[in-house]
Amino acid sequence: MSILSNVDRVAGLFGLAPKAQGARRVQLPPWAQESSWSDLQDPDRSTYERQAEQYRNSPAFFASLTKITEAAATAKLAIFKGPGEDADAYEDHPFLDLLRQPAPGMEWLGLDKFTLIESIVASLGLAGDAFLYLGGRNAPTEPPGMLLPLRPDRVELVGQGSVVTGYAYTVMGRTWPIGLADMVHFKRFNPANDLYGLGQADAAFLAAEADVSAQRHNRAIFKNQARLSTVVESDMEFIDDDQRKLMEKWFKDKFTGGPEKAGQVAFLWAGFKARDLGMSQRDAEYIAGRKMNREDIFMALGVHPALMLSDDVPLANARTAEYLVGKYTLSPLLTRLANRFNAEVLPLYGPKDTLRWLDVVPRDTQQQLQQHTTYLDRGVLSINEVRTDLGMQPAEWGDVTWPEYQATVGKSAEPEPEPEEDDRRAPLLIAGRQDERQEDDAVDAADLETPKALGAGPELQALFLAAARVVSRG
Known part of the structure; x- marks a missing residue:
């Protein structure tokens, strides 16, 4: 082990080690050490409280962010033996095992691969920052x-200045230092701060x-003064208070109190009439405003309204x-996470190990069918290339294009030759439907003059003719 390695190891125990040998040993720009750099200041914690309140109280925001976090948490991932597209994937990898059980000894947190990715994505959506602590090791160079x-x-x-040397984690009134090598910082772009991200919240x-606010307004209306849908008016100048109370009690007992009382027809006392209030223009604008707020939330979080x-x-x-x-939405988000894992964590296992999410973008089956058909017919793709794209095992005969397959394999089976004349079977002869010309020749060859010469009657001559026909048929 070199001297630099020992220095990194010792410094790592104090939270000051770089993430790899020789990392960040570059000359910093002249303004990096400026002590008045303001982006290093701790952001206002009340901002996160407001963001968490949005998540708790806004159904549209909660549902949209939940859709994204759960989709990211259920996406498939794999570790490959290199960054190239043709690199082979590991069947088993220590980092995949760690994702299945991220916090050994802290099972009470309920952490697994799903909740880990969900937490990272939700923090990015709320605060624009997500912090992942890498613990359970003796040195920063260990996985x-x-x-x-x-x-x-x-x-x-x-x-100091704009140079980040570590992190401080505060909980229950106490603060613990965390070194650079022990933290992975995911963040979104922030136009007003170089070090902290900007959340979608x-x-x-x-x-x-x-x-x-609209939900609170509705709740206050129903709690304090439920708006009337119908008003009962009278043409009389004076209405007895007892009569009004009697009518009010009759209305409540007759038409309210259960779903079976809905849709009835009311007959009022003489001198009274009912007027339907309906929906005012202000009510219509209020409902349209709520729909616009909902669509703005969908747009900010990158969720299509059809999914919500x-x-x-x-x-x-x-x-x-x-x-x-x-x-x-999902593919750029998971690419952001994969890039941080590949830069900070995967090099600790192997210099070329690469994490990659799989099949994040759903395929258009109809477009895929047309594309495969076109590429096969024109010989752009081989049969096995299409089978591999469909997730099928390659075939022994599939390393050729479709035109080549038709020319060599598809047309190799020659049609059966026509049978020779001697091998042909005679056509089936049905009684009573034989060729009449052949039958007449056989009858003509018979000696029909004999019964006439012997003076036989017509019946005997007909019988002799029938016998001749039978003989001609064989």
């Missing part, structure tokens, strides 16, 4: 024995806040929504 996601509001970047803040709304959605629209969310 981790623990993956522990930390709440973003409890983590603070520490250092910030972009959807106004829409989510309006949505939550309970209205009847055609199958074609649902497939389009799945494709768009997979391609433009």
Whole structure:
């Protein structure tokens, strides 16, 4: 072990080691040591409380972010023996085993691969930052024995100027230092801060806040003064209070209190009439405003409305929504996670080990069928290449294109030759339908003059003729 390795190991015990040998041993720009750099300051923790409130109270925001987190957590991943597309995948890998049980000895956290990825993605959506603690090891150059996601509001970047030298984790009033090598920081782009990310909750803040306020408004209406749908009016100048109370009690007892009382017809006292209030223009604008808030939340989180709304959605629209969310929301998100894992964690197992998510974007089966048909007919792809793309095992005869297969294999079976004349079977002769010309020749060859010469009657001559026909038929 070199001197630099020993230095890295000792420094790692104090949380100051780089993630790999020689890492970050570069000359920093002149402004990096500026002490007045403001991006290193701890962000306002009340911001995260507001973001968490959006997640708890806005159904549209909660459902949208949940769709993304659960889709990311259920996506398939594999570890490959290199970064290339043709690299082979490991059947078993220590990092895959660690993902299955991320926090040994802390089973009370309920952590597994699903909840780990879910926590990382949810933190990115809320705060724009996600922190993953790499623990359970003696040195920063060893693979981790623990993956522990930390709440973003409890983590603070520490250092000098703009140079981050570690992290501080605060919980229950106490602060613990964490070294650079023991933390993976996932973050989204933030135009106003170089070190902390910007969450999707910030972009959807106004829409989510309006949505939550609208729900509180509705709850207050039903709690304090439920709006009337019908008003009973009278033409009389004075109405006795007892008569009003009697009518009010009659209305409640007759038409309210259960679903079986709905839809009845009311007959009022003389001098009274009912007026339906209906929906005002203001009510219509209020409902339209709530729909706009909901759509703004979907847009900020990158979720297609067809995946969220309970209205009847055609199958074609649902497939389009799945494709768009997979391609433009889920795939970039998982690529962000894979790149951080490949830069920070996978090199600890092997220099070329690469994590990759699989089949994130759903395939358009109809388009795939047309593409495969075109490529096969024109000889662009071989049969086995198409079978591999479909997840099928290659065939022994499939390493050729479809035109080649038709020319060599498909047409190798020659049609059976026509049988020779001697081998042909005679046509089936049905009694009473034999060739009349052949039958007449046989009858003509018979000696029909004999019965006439002997003076036989017509009956005997007819019998002789019938016998001659039978003989001609064989």
